[in-house]
Amino acid sequence: MAIVELKGVAKRYDSAPGRKGNDHANAVEDFNLTTKDGEFVVLVGPSGCGKSTTMRMIAGLEHNTAGEIRINGKDVSNVEPRDRDIAMVFQSYALYPHMSVYHNMAFALELKKTPKDEVKQRVQEAARILDIEHLLDRKPRALSGGQRQRVALGRALVRQPQVFLMDEPLSNLDARLRVEMRAEITRLHRRLGVTTFYVTHDQTEAMTMGQRIVVMRDGRIQQIDTPYNLYERPVNRFVAGFIGTPSMNFLQADRQGDTLKGEGFSCPLNPRQQAALEGGGQRSRCWLGIRPEHLHQVEESGGRGRLEGVIEVIEPLGPVTMAQVRAGETLITAQLAAHLDVRIGDVLTLAFDPDHVHLFDIESDRTLGLEAYPATSSAQATA
């Protein structure tokens, strides 16, 4: 177990084309994070946001060009990967094809000249935890994707490292297996309590697994927070749109007294929102963010927020129905009741609770009045 600190960490690539090369001049900028001992931290963001580069810098596979990386207080910025006491699970699993599962798992221990009996005992223990004891004699090519994934986890597990690094380990699995392995990794972490960094582009994975999530974009941290806070208190429009499935809807709104209005919608403002719009100078316009699950089909909105539009797409998913509604120029996604008695082309009236909407600055995209939201735990916002 360990505390990992990243202070002002940056990665700037020259034009040297490595096989893992990246053309971005600044892949990561000013990355600051201190984990708790045994914490599960998820790095999430779209492709090219720098999350994998950050993890590779923690692993020592890339050198940070600025800042320092400390593991348990020791600066490891110039320490070789093998001396950092970390284990990593790769997206491609990176198993050694010519070695059996046993030797794949034992390789690191053998290099350390661990006594044979201990190697055997640790490999078998890891294999038992991951339910792969029956596969120990097989070569990786004789395994399914899910089994390979377990072996890759086992290889990391036997090391008993201070830090686990997992780089999109589930992205090559089918949807069902991914859900299973997600739960399994969470269980493993709870059992072992090892500080873990987990990279993914899938926000559902991030939300379900992470104790804290680092949302990144263009090499910069957007927000570091708990899953709940990211959902309820996103610091800007990017985080608000990235976290949550389906994504938050954004509408350009004009303020008219104590109401926000735009094409096909109106939203009465509560005192907190009014204060937020007035903070830092009067604003006549802003972005209004509404999550699809906060929209409800009604006949009359009855003093709540109201949105009206023409249905363009209906997607019945079983427990809910997703509808795409055109309100003026904007296409809105609404998560509605399962049995929706509407057709494409119908005009749909939707209501929403004004307390659930998010307001964003029209220019900077920052959340307005964030400080007035109830905080639920320690959070760090850098946007």
Place this chain on the structure above:
Amino acid sequence: MTTSRVDQTPGRKRGAGGTALTLLAWLIGITMFFPIFWVVMTALKTEQTAFSMTPTFIFSPTLESFRSALAQGSGYWHYAINSVITAFGSTLVGLALAIPAAYAMAFYPSRRTDFTLVWMVSTKFIPAVGVLIPVFLVYRSLGLLDTRLGLTMLFTSMNLPIMVWMVYSYFRDIPVDIVEAASIDGASTTQTMFRVILPLALPGLASTGLLALILAWNESFWSLTMTDYHAATLAVYTASFKSGEGLFWARLSAASVLTIAPIVVLGWFAQRQMVRGLTFGAVK
């Protein structure tokens, strides 16, 4: 009816095309093999039959020419041992140099890696005769003329560019994640190379070695120009049968057969390995 006719036509066309292709392949194969076949045939003839202007296919075979080519004084075993030492020696030294070079270029590429590779191979564009005089003068000063060491060094440098290129392309087929996984597992560069990468690239290394061996074995230009007797290889031995008294076709053919036989036999046994190695990167 119509459907069946439509179905048959392309089938017939494919059949005809296939037969023509097969015939063409046989024709090319026979054309390529014919000189070797003819050499073996000639080696089994008497000098009189071999010298005859009318090609003879039916004759009573004799091993007389082989006896003569192997006779004491011909020095076959002396030349053969030199060939074995220089060909195997240069292949081993070549692999020992090519593997680390290719490893560095494949897994730790720099801005100049591509240029270096192209430059190395471009040295093969220069005809050997172009560098004969400087090499000869340097060798003479260093006392390397007509030595096995000198010839081994020449064969090594002659084959090194192609060996680096081949090994590099086999290494490039190995995912870099595996090297990174090994380094995180605690392996040093040497341990990663010997315990992870080399076992994975073994088919490729074997075919590279085999190709280098064949090229060195068959090399004649440097053997003829840089050696006299002490380090002379089977290429010199074969050439020695072209005497001033005229050509003895049967004996020359027997010497040729004795020169190429070891490498042909080796190639025959290693055929499967060679094909696997040469298609290593092509088929995934």
